[in-house]
Amino acid sequence: MVPVSRASTASVPGLAIRREGDRDIARILPEERPVALVFNGATAAVMMATPADLEDFATGFALTERFIEHPDQIESLENITHENGIEARVWLRDDRRDVVFERRRTMLGPLGCGLCGIDSLEQALRPLPTLTGDGPFLDRLEAARATDALRNFQPLHDMTQALHAAGFLLPERGILLAREDVGRHNALDKLIGALARQGIDPGDGAIVLTSRVSVDIVQKTVIAGCRILIAASAPTAYALELATSAGLTLAAFARDGEVDIYSHPNRIRRGHPDES
Template structure:
């Protein structure tokens, strides 16, 4: 089985100063990925066709379909003419619980809440992560997004792909995944970490995107207490982070960052200037 390539080359006319030049551009691929549990399709997401098993496992964990890998009895990836099926077989208990969830998530990339038919489900309670996570230094947070760039081969070629990385204190970024969708990249990272036995509570998620509601929800469901992002949070995402005990550092771009919540996870030796 050969999955579609995550990148492809196309021709374009580059216009500048009233001149046109034929150029080759590398663009990311988007493929419909169906999450199929015990033979029934639960969700269809548009995503980069890479790291599919990581994606399926991470999605299952962050959406609360499973709480532990032992509840997934087997997985397989199947290519179809119109997309890819990620097939997961669950234990009877989890399959029964899933049958009671009236959800579909068919939607375009970038919308992690598309299709949810319940406001209660969209704003589901999150675990309390107050005190969860290591103490990070100013330099570790400031340099996190710059360090993540070394883990972005798809973005280096296409300039159109998000990344999510995992930072451990004293080690830097130790793992990362990429996708055209910011929430897909995070799901892939969480799935890869679960498969490798890496504990999310021991470090921080580093994001190349803004911090939206679903990014905080997925972080909390994974059990990670720190988010470091290159861009801003939404107001509601910040409220969720505060309520869930998540430290949120945004606008992290090398020379500094803004720390919005739960500042105790920052090295306390930093002086504050009013």
């Protein structure tokens, strides 16, 4: 049995039909593989994901599912490649083991959904903490240009035109780091995991997404402790309701130097736009 590829992309042949004629082509496509997130020997979720930055993915998932409160509660983390997919195997400290089974869910999540297969409605709509504190603060143009800045951190999307990205924006410093995945919620988990593993406080900046904003995106952002979320597309009405009640600044349609702000606009300094 041959293990699945861990590559993030694959080159495939195709036939291009154009006005000027047909020709053979090669396209680079994104990979997606089943990734089993296994905590202390029990599978918590199986997600279709891009097989890159899986350590960040497992860490971020553990944080946003509240299996852990800090990466130090992870004793070991390894990726095991099988014939049919990849197992991200995580062992937590003894004092976190009961938490895993309380929050455990099993799913095979399609790309558009981060809640598929969850055990109960109560778990899907779990209470969120309230984000306190006024800051951080972004200039209006920082917010409006955030997704444009994120474009410079999407090498896999540049190759495939088919991946989402989540980036972390620090005021007056720009995008600090980003992660990509075929699933927008996977990209966000990878980013949150990367921030935690590098000791960067999500509360110091803004999370920037190439996607729409659904309920699970708001949940993950708030649980991570980030107070500003900027997206290229729209939020759902209920996602906005959750963001408002949790104290999250939610900005959407950030494109070409413009942005809409839907909740807690005090963290976006408006003033007069500086076009210099």
